[in-house]
Amino acid sequence: MTDTRPAGSVLRSPGAGRAMNACLRAVEARLAAAAPTNIGFPAARDIDYRPLAPLLGHLLNNVGDPGIDPLYPGHVHDLEREVLDFTAELFRAPPGWSGYLTSGGTEGNLYGLWLGRTKLPNAVAYYSSAAHYSVPKACHLLGLPAVEVATMASGQIDYTDLTRKAARNRSRPAIVVATIGTTMTEAVDDVTDVHHALDVAGIRHRQVHSDAAMAGVPLATTVSRPAFDLADGADSISVSGHKFFGTPVVCGIVLTRRQPDDLSPTVPYLNTHDTTISGSRNGLAAAMLWHATTSLGAAGHAARAERAREVAAYAVQRLHHIGWPAWRNPLSFTVLLRRLPANMATVWPLPTEGDWSHIICMPGVETSHIDQLVDTLAAYGRNSQ
Numbered sequence: 001m002t003d004t005r006p007a008g009s010v011l012r013s014p015g016a017g018r019a020m021n022a023c024l025r026a027v028e029a030r031l032a033a034a035a036p037t038n039i040g041f042p043a044a045r046d047i048d049y050r051p052l053a054p055l056l057g058h059l060l061n062n063v064g065d066p067g068i069d070p071l072y073p074g075h076v077h078d079l080e081r082e083v084l085d086f087t088a089e090l091f092r093a094p095p096g097w098s099g100y101l102t103s104g105g106t107e108g109n110l111y112g113l114w115l116g117r118t119k120l121p122n123a124v125a126y127y128s129s130a131a132h133y134s135v136p137k138a139c140h141l142l143g144l145p146a147v148e149v150a151t152m153a154s155g156q157i158d159y160t161d162l163t164r165k166a167a168r169n170r171s172r173p174a175i176v177v178a179t180i181g182t183t184m185t186e187a188v189d190d191v192t193d194v195h196h197a198l199d200v201a202g203i204r205h206r207q208v209h210s211d212a213a214m215a216g217v218p219l220a221t222t223v224s225r226p227a228f229d230l231a232d233g234a235d236s237i238s239v240s241g242h243k244f245f246g247t248p249v250v251c252g253i254v255l256t257r258r259q260p261d262d263l264s265p266t267v268p269y270l271n272t273h274d275t276t277i278s279g280s281r282n283g284l285a286a287a288m289l290w291h292a293t294t295s296l297g298a299a300g301h302a303a304r305a306e307r308a309r310e311v312a313a314y315a316v317q318r319l320h321h322i323g324w325p326a327w328r329n330p331l332s333f334t335v336l337l338r339r340l341p342a343n344m345a346t347v348w349p350l351p352t353e354g355d356w357s358h359i360i361c362m363p364g365v366e367t368s369h370i371d372q373l374v375d376t377l378a379a380y381g382r383n384s385q
Helices: 016-037 050-057 077-090 105-119 134-142 159-167 191-201 216-220 283-321 367-383
Strands: 098-102 124-128 146-149 174-179 206-211 236-240 252-256 334-338 356-360
Touching (some): 050 283, 105 174, 105 252, 124 159, 146 159, 216 236
Parallel strands (some): 124 146, 174 206
16 A cells, blocks of 8 residues: 655544643643642742743754854754853852753762762762762762761751761762752751861862752852852852753753863764763753843842742741741751641642651742641641640
8 A cells, every 4th residue: 555644744543633632731730730739849930931932943952062062053052151151150160160051960960970080089979868869879870989978957967977987088089069958958068167077087189069959049149158169169069950940941050160181082073072971962951041040140030039038937937826847947948847737748749758848938939828838737737626
């Protein structure tokens, strides 16, 4: 039988298009229904990325080093470079810095640890028990011996324990991952104190990577910023794009104080060389981050961060008013509260460890969301008496 289909057509059953549309409508309805109570995870929701919809008709592949425009024309390396310049200024990068846009925080942490292993091949890696799960995974992938360090009650790394454990390996260099905003409590490890702990341990050669996935950008816009960035002694730093910037595509940014030691040779068919882990990278994400950084600027993002902290403070106040235990670390969007009753937890999917859950007052979470949670909790308390 002769195939008379037009070139490029796809055979479908007559009802396939209708079924696909129904499926997408169901997904959209599910996401919309979940939005009002989805306040336990770090995704901002206040920046509109729909103006970038025309770019969905193109494959945007930011392949290779962002500093070199590749032969492949379907890229937005120019927008990526603007995002990197913006971020380098925020994190006070010194002359000679380098970086690129990643697939997310996990790749950023892997890259920072790879830089450390390349510079210090005999090193031992250290990270806190509150570090992101990607850190021990990256150590395993890189074959890095790794040591977990205890944390204090706030979630910050225990510097005394870091000194004690690093001193056991005094003859070997150290690679330390400082967590800038832990997953549960948004605690911030102080890079200056990390260096002091290593000094006391007698560790001369070291590399520090700051995992600043969520908290890095808002902290960088704050006057009373803690010590965490490239000017404070971090050798590399990574952030996520889909958290504070709220991009609808998972992505991230990584910066380092200098060019990596191991540069790949030029890739002839691309007319560039590759300084990244992933090689081909999401150009649409670069465009989204460019939109977020240029449309608001540092001042706009500082205002977003301040508003988020106001909502977090309001949440603690309201929870205390109904007698529900709650607390937050300084400058954090994250509010710890005693875990919800089981029947509420099915509607409010809040991450929980032990007796504590948390909400994260990301930009776009308003006092009305907090009121809905607290009023429901107060009503539960009254009904249970």
